[in-house]
Each structure stands twice: as C-alpha cells, then as structure tokens.
Amino acid sequence: MVDTERLDHRDPKVAASILGLLAVAHAQEAELLQAANALAFDQTLQGIQDSARIFMGANRAGVLVGVLALAQDDEPGQISIAVLVVHPGHQRQGIARALLRYTMCQVADAIFSVVAAASNEAAMALYRGLGFTEYRRGTLGDAAIAVVKLKNPRKPHRP
Numbered sequence: 001m002v003d004t005e006r007l008d009h010r011d012p013k014v015a016a017s018i019l020g021l022l023a024v025a026h027a028q029e030a031e032l033l034q035a036a037n038a039l040a041f042d043q044t045l046q047g048i049q050d051s052a053r054i055f056m057g058a059n060r061a062g063v064l065v066g067v068l069a070l071a072q073d074d075e076p077g078q079i080s081i082a083v084l085v086v087h088p089g090h091q092r093q094g095i096a097r098a099l100l101r102y103t104m105c106q107v108a109d110a111i112f113s114v115v116a117a118a119s120n121e122a123a124m125a126l127y128r129g130l131g132f133t134e135y136r137r138g139t140l141g142d143a144a145i146a147v148v149k150l151k152n153p154r155k156p157h158r159p
Contacts, residue, residue: 025085
C-alpha cells in the first residue's frame with residue numbers, strides 16, 4: 001500500500017528526503033541513459049526548499065519512495081511534470097502511476113506535459129497508458145539524449 005500526498009518541501013526533513021530520493025534516481029537514470037558525465041546532479045537542499053515547484057510524494061510505511069514535481073510549462077495552458085522518480089527498490093509496483101493519478105485528480109481540468117527519454121520504455125509505456133500522446137521530439141544536453149514531449153487529454157484520471 002502506498003499513500004500519496006502533497007509534500008511540504010520547505011520543511012528541512014521533507015526536503016532532505018526529496019533530495020536523497022532525487023540523488024538515487026538521478027544516478028540510476030544517468031546509468032540507464034549511459035550519460036553519467038553528461039547529466040550533472042545539481043540539486044541542493046536549499047534549492048528544493050526554495051523551489052516554486054509543487055511536490056507530491058508517495059510514502060510506504062512512512063518512507064518516501066516516490067516524488068513528482070510540477071512546474072510551469074514553457075507552453076501556455078499546460079502544467080509540466082518536471083520530476084517523476086521512484087526509488088529503484090520500489091519500481092514496477094504502481095507507485096509512479098499512483099502519483100500521476102493522484103496529481104492529475106488534484107487539477108482535473110489541466111493539461112499536463114512531460115518530457116521523457118525516448119529510450120525509456122517503461123516511462124513511455126506509463127505515460128501512454130494514462131492517455132498521454134507524443135507531440136514533440138528533441139535532444140537534451142551535450143550528450144544529445146533523444147527526448148519526447150507528451151501531454152495528456154483534458155480529463156481527470158481517477159485513482
């Protein structure tokens with residue numbers, strides 16, 4: 001069982017939990033994309049606490065196992081899913097899906113967008129399974145990692 005909720009990222013303990021999870025997820029992502037040197041991890045505790053992003057969390061037995069962060073999209077009328085990570089030890093258990101559904105129900109009329117590595121088959125399957133469709137392609141960083149931008153239809157997804 002996983003509990004989803006909005007996180008108070010200004011709280012130092014919560015921010016530290018977010019930072020720890022982001023660091024572990026970043027290392028895994030860099031390895032998967034074979035871009036360890038191209039994707040620098042530059043998050044800080046203070047940066048998380050000062051962030052204008054909205055953070056959602058998934059907790060299992062009181063431990064933060066997943067984080068989703070929302071930010072303004074570069075396109076009007078859309079909200080960007082800027083971060084969606086699940087601790088490697090808790091992946092493939094529906095946590096990312098639970099976070100997405102919870103978040104999408106909080107702002108039911110919104111159009112959400114997300115950028116994912118084109119080679120990340122698990123992420124692509126997750127987003128497509130929730131109705132997201134691809135509408136833009138590009139590259140990211142010096143390593144020119146192929147990315148896809150997707151958005152969801154304007155309808156809520158019930159948990």
